[in-house]
Amino acid sequence: MSRELLKGNVAIAEAALRAGMYAYFGYPITPQTELLEHLARRMPELGRVFLQAESEIAAINMVYGAACAGVRTMTSSSSPGISLMQEGLSYIAASDLPCVVVDVMRGGPGLGNILPSQGDYFQVTRSAGHGDYHPIVLAPASVQEAVDLTVLAFDLADQYRHLVILAADGLIGQMMEPAELPPMRDLPTERPDYALTGAKGRPPRRIASFYLQAEAEEAYNQKIQARLARIRQSEQRSVEYFTDDAQILVVGYGSAGRIALSAVQQLREQGLPVGLFRPITLYPFPEARLRALTAQAAAILVVEMNAGQMLEDVRLVVAERVPVHFYGRMGGAVPMPEEIVNALRQILQTEVLS
Template sequence: MNRELWEGNQAIAEAAVRGGLEAYFGYPITPQTELLEYLSKRMPELGRAFVQAESELAAINMVYGAATAGARTMTSSSSPGVSLMQEGLSYIAGSEVPCVIVDMMRGGPGLGNISPGQADYNQLVRGGGHGDYHSLVLAPSTIQEAVTLTYNAFDLAEKYRGIVVIAADGNIGQMMEPVVMPPMRQIGHADRGWELSGAAGRPRRIISSIGLDPEVMERINARLQARYREIEANEVRFAERQTEDADLLVVAFGSAARIAQTAIREARARGIRVGLFRPITLWPFPYQRLAELAQRIPRLLVVEMNAGQMLNDVRLAVGPQAVVSFYGRTGGQVPMPEEILAQIGGMAPTPSTNGARAIALL
């Protein structure tokens, strides 16, 4: 297989193209702008739709429109831009149309900064917009994984007629790593039975998120909830490393997990038996597997680039009998392996504020 060096943003863009992306709408924001920039060249080359919208609101509503027409469609942004899209995402969920969203998370809240962060977790996994809905949220830890998840995201979105989110951060967006790209898929598909493709010769279809009659709206909600239960049953994904003999389990996702992996390797070299549990689907969260692991490994350390958001899902999974510690960096600060190692070693210093302090180790 041919390994190529790809930047994360561009790799995700190319993976989407190969996965059958027909229409992209977006608005620039660091640290995801290279994704949009790449597609601005690539999509027209292939005769596919690319629009740099006037705002994130416009972009998500263009996605909504393209999705109702049955196109494989996607937008990408970073935290503040994804906040602006929440109304549109709720409408998309309510209308039961498929789309893919990439959130290359950055430091917040507010305008924050352009450094990596993971503080959109709650927004992404709990719905984000109004109403009872979920997106299927996928969190890659390497660029190869980002490519694979993006490539397959459109199939998932169409299978469940909903939103699939690639939840990554500035580390994944900006770094380069070797990747084997999947083959180019053919675009075009048979009528799916709901899309607005022109009503000549068939009864008209209406796609809307409005349900003025509460009885009707409740039936729509029941259908959505049934679909979410189906997703929970079918799509939970996670990765485990060295859990077999572990006395301590680190739980982390995305780029924080790979940073933790370096700390775990170092801890193992010092004789501390640590394992890693990495949720790949943030929603549906792998509650059951984590609960099983916590039966055997009742000491857990949750590491995130936020103030403790996935932490709540970990606590829900493991129950009160397990000891759950947390280490997080916020505001765009990336934890260094030494900091996580110090936590693993039980030294638990408070996080430094300038990120430059060397921590005495074990």
């Protein structure tokens, strides 16, 4: 395989079908529409299912139906569309079904705008609609990482029978850069043992999430919580840059993390002891590594394209052992590396050099 110049949305779409996605249902919304458009052409070419739904609500319920049939299935949208999908996500979560949802985040709240944002951190990490649940959430910082994490998303979804959200921001969806696509995988020849395929030669299977008795509902919730504990144990992912001797640690994910890396590199060239911790999994939050790095840091700077959402997870891990600062831009504004450099210089003066 070789590298090609690819737009993020198209790369995610192509990676998904190569990872064995058999059915896609979606609804147009900027800045993710190229993803739907690519699949509108490619899925029928491969004899697979593509359908433009009448709404995001219908799209996620079509995904729910296809997931019940035991095939790899996906939808994609952007922030307001993900808001609409919360109902279906909750049912999928409560039915132990695997599926992948791509959120190419845009500015909010409300209709907001179509510019890059990370304002969905709460929406995607805290729950899937109502009830106690967390999707697995993956945050790419480049087109190549978006490709790799799309494949991983399908594998994790099947491994845990769990909802996986690829949380890309509008920058990742819209930018073009070189990336290598994965090889085309064969579709599985058999359906999983929960799939609704008709009760031929076996008892009927039922997929539902309705428990009238509190004890039964609580017991089911405990099963979800046990699975989440396994996920937290095994699936924390992050990358680190210049962290060996960093006294100031920047924490940022996705595009904000990538921009922060430019700032960190600039300051390193000037001999200043800064490093970057970039979470790949937003849920499970990579708390084990962050806790270890916190032991050596004098201060932490969280950088996000929102008002400070992951900031809460960082504070939970750091537990006031070191000062935690925040630099964020909102509403579709993207920080420049210089803004982060300035924020770091201020912290260096007050927390490290003083």
